[in-house]
Amino acid sequence: MQLVPVLEIRHGKCVHTEPKNSFANQVVKEDAFEVVKRWSEKGVSRLHIVDVDAIESGEPENVDLIGKIKKAFPSIELQVLGGIKCVESAYIWADIGADFLVLNGRAIRRRNLLDDICVEFPNRVLVELDCQKGLVGTRSGEPAYELLSLARQLEDDGVVGLVVTEIPEKGGSGGANLIDIVEISRNVEMPVYANSRIEKLADLKKILESHTEKLSGLLIGKALHNGLCLSEANDLVQQYHAN
Template sequence: MDIIPAIDILDGRCVRLYQGDYDKSEVFGDDPLEIAQRWYNQGAKRLHVVDLDGAKEGEPKNLKVIEAIARSIPMHVQVGGGLRDRQSIMSIFAAGVSRVIVGTIAVEQPQLVADICAEFPGQVFAGIDARNGKVATRGWMENSEVIATNLAQRMTAFGVAGIIYTDIHRDGTMQGPNLEALRSLAEVVSVPVIASGGISSVTDLLSLLALESLGVNAAILGKALYTGDVDLHEAIKAVGNGRLQDVPPDIGSAIA
C-alpha cells in the first residue's frame, strides 16, 4: 500500500483543517517546500498537495510553491484545489505535477473531466469528498445530492485513473477511516481507490490493508504525521511499498 503524506496550503503555509472548516485551521509550518523535503527524506514517493486557497476561490492560488515542490524534490506530486477549468488544469501540469485531482467539475462539468482524461491518460484522479455519503463541492463549502458511489462509477466510465475518497466528517479528527464507505465505493469501481480522512495510527493503516484486494491501494496521511502520532518512515516499513524509480525526468531542474 502506498503511503502518501499530505500538504494543505493556506495563505502560503502548511495547515490542517478540522472537518474541512476553514475557521478551524491549525498551522504546522510556514514553508511547504521544507515540509515536502522532510517527507521525502522519510521515504515518501508521492506527495498529496491541496491548494486550499484555490479550493475556496475557484482557481489555483499557490502555483509558485506547488511548482517549487514539483521541480525540486524527486517524488511524484498530485495536486487538487480550485481546478475548475481547462486553463487551471493546464497550469498545474505545466508546473511539473504528475497527477491532477478534480472534484467540483466531476459534478458540474463531467464532459470536461472526460476530455482531460483522454488528453492525459493515467494522470487524472477524481477527488470525491463526502458528507453522509453525499458529495460536497467548492472546497467542501457546498453540499450536493449526488451519491458518492454513483459519482465514482460515472467518473470511472469517463476515464479517471483512480478515486481519492475523503469522508469529511473524519478528516482532521484522528478517529480512523470510514472503512464501510471505502468498501462500498471500492466494490463498484474498477480503478484504484485512495483512502483519505481520519487515519490516526499504523493500526488504521493495517485495517485498510483488508480492503487492498478491492482496490484500496493507497492512503493519504495528514494530521497524524504533523502531530507525531504516526511516524512516516515506520508506517512505510509497516505497510508501504518501496520508493518509485520512475520520477519525472525534469525533477531537479532549476525553477525559472
C-alpha cells in the same frame, strides 16, 4: 498500497485545515518545502497537495512553490487539488509539473468540464468525493449519487483515480471506517485512495486488518504533524503486504 502524505499549503506555509473549512487552519510548519524534504528522506513517492488559497480564490495560487517542489523532488508524484475550474487552470498545474490533477466533487455537476479536462490530460485526472452510507451528496434539493455507480461512470468518462472520504454519521467517530471505500476499490479498475483520518498506528493497523488489499493508497495528513512516525507507518504497511 501506499501511504500518501497530504500537504496543505496556504500563503506558502504548511497548514492543517479543519474538514470542509479551509478558512479554519493551523500553521504546522512555516516552510512547506522543508516538510516535503523531510518526507522525501523517508521514501515518500507520492504527495496529495491541496492549494488552500486556490480553493478560496477559485484559481491556482501557490504555483511557484509547488513547481519548486516538483523540480527539487522529480521522483515524487504530485496530485494537486485546488482552483481547477477551467481547462486553462488545469494547464497551469500541468505546466509546473503536477503529475495528476484532482477535481473536487463539483466536477460531477460539471460533466462537460470534466470531459474536456480528461480529453486534454488523459490518464492524469482524479476526482475527490465525499460519501456517507454509500451515497455521494450534492447540493441541497438534488438527488444523491450511489457511490459505486458514480465511480463506474467516472471511470468510463476517463477519470483514472478517486480520492474518497467517508463522512461519519452525526455523532459517529468516523476514524478508520472505510467500508464503502473498500467496496468500490474491489469493483472498479482505477486506483482508489482513501482519506483515512488515521490518528495513530493503531488506526492504521485496524485498516490493514480489514481486507483493504485493493486500495491503492491511504491519505495521511494531520497525524504526521501530531507525532505519527511516517517510517513506522510505512514499516507496518510493508509488514502486512509481506504476510
